[in-house]
Amino acid sequence: MATSQPILKADDLSKRYEDGILALDHLNLQVQPGEVYCLLGANGAGKTTTINLFLNFIPPTTGTCFINGIDVTKDPLEAKKYVAFVSENVMLYGNFTARQNLDFFAKLGGKTALAKNDYYQVMRRVSLQEKAFDQRVKNFSKGMRQKLGISIAIIKDAPAVLLDEPTAGLDPKAATEFLEIMAELKNEGKAILMSTHDIFRAKEIGDRVGIMKEGRLVMERTRQELQYEDLVKIYIDYMKSEPLAIS
């Protein structure tokens, strides 16, 4: 694992919604280049809120997010140049082909001079079937859409990748393929922050795993530490424990 400047950094980050719910409570985390950080937690634990804050979809109540050293709240457009995003359920423009979707999002990501072949290469890399390249995506399966979603992230070539439960609902083969691509991106030096429910895959791919409960990061373990601990037991113990005192 690299130890240089973190690409993703949450500094004392909190979010309280208008209805009073505290979704995130003083979160501190860092993701280094070439590192995969998995956020585990039940629904409503604050995983997606964390990702939303990094993408400036919502403003933080307190604290700061940094992407590549840039304060996301102060300069969101500059910060977003350095991050790619894959959601739980990648939805694309159904009337467009896979290549047209890729082309559109690549241009939004600043890649304006790509050739048709560049798109094909990326789609081959994520093992999307060749015949699907120029098909409308409205009939794509979830696995195919997720592959196209990761293609969009790859083609942007950003140093950080945010993934919001990307393997949820995928069959085991598709999920395994997906994680292989994650491993490749990690080896290319990308900083990856992935929220997930999947404890086994988190252990498999994560260089660090954090467990969130009621908006707080209640535990963090490195891959080395997890060699000697049972992540499943730790996770279940935390989930069963008493509710946290509200700060």
Added chain:
Amino acid sequence: MLKTIIGREVLDHLKSARFQIALLITGILAVTTTLINVQDYAVRHQNYLDAQKELRSEGFEISVFREPQVLSVLARGKDRDFGDQARLSYMSVPSQLTGYMNVSRGRSRSLAQLAAIDFTFLVRVILSLFVVFLAYGAVSEEKANGTLRLAMANALPRDKLLLGKLLAGLVVVGGVLAFAALLSLLVIVLHPAVSFSTSDWVRAALILAGSALYLSLFYGLGLFVSVITDRPATSLLVLLQLWIVLVIIYPNLSVRAAEHVYPLPSEDVVLAQKQAVSERFQAAIQRANEGISRPSPTSTDRLQSLEAWSGEAVEMAKVDEEFGRRQSRQMRRAEVLSLLSPAAVYDQAANRLARTDIREYDRFMGGVRRLWDAFVGRYKLRITDPEAYKQTPLPDFSYRSDPTAEAVAATWPQWMLLVVINLVLFALAYTGFLRKDLR
């Protein structure tokens, strides 16, 4: 980046089934409505020419015919309801027109709105509804299906995305409008009975420009509602309700409100007023009739008869004119009240430009009244000075039709109102989108 967004949006619209269906319906309706209106105009115009040829005679009474407005093929307004013929005699001043051969029309000042099916109806009702279907999902659909999050995860300024959506929408709406206009104008140009003058083309172009403004307003409204709602079904529901209120309910409601706030005298009251006039002149008319019934009436008898009958006609006309003035005032109040509805604003402006509104009718009736005065004056001359009568021909009927410059000046505030509403809606959509929670 703006180009990329516009390109995608336009292509997405063009590929959608709703666009293709709407385009097909628009094309069919543009051709059929224009064809029907052109045929109708051709028949009415031919009737006018025939009537001019056959009925133009001077004697006890004369007839004046109203030429149908050529732009009624695009914006029929009340042109068909005005009536076609005014019959003048010294015994009566026509208060409204009849159909040819005196077929009663009598709806010249009817307040009923938005009835004629023509090009402006196509724009006002069908295309505005199409625009609603085009715009409702602009933001809410993308929010619901997640593409908005995916797009906004990039260094994409929100204002640029919204502007791109607006411009793309306007391109598509403009394209559909141009398509409809092209088909309509093609039908008009190819029909031998219709011939536009330069001023007609200018007016038609202004109606088209106004149509574009009107439709862009609905796109702006769609964009705004789409921004403030999170589900496409909700935005569609809200927009459909707004559309029904703005296009159907409010224009008619404003008419009913004007009728209520500014009531007209009932038919009984008007009849009673006319009865009173009739009674006032009864004795004079009786005397005149006795004089004129003698075996050889003198010129004094004839003059007395003329003065009695024309005097009564003038007083009767005053009752009708007062009623007409109050009706016109009521109509103008209804127009002012209906300014909150873009559909009513568009309708009023388009009909004014097409010369198919009540003002053109009032101008025509003003000409009829002037001719009646000349006619009665000349009739008197016939009795008092037959030589002078022979040397003084009855002037041809004429009236000053609404000049293009005046129509443009008069409709300018209405178009400006549509521009302002457009800008306000975009500003609201912009503000809403900047604050939008993208979760």
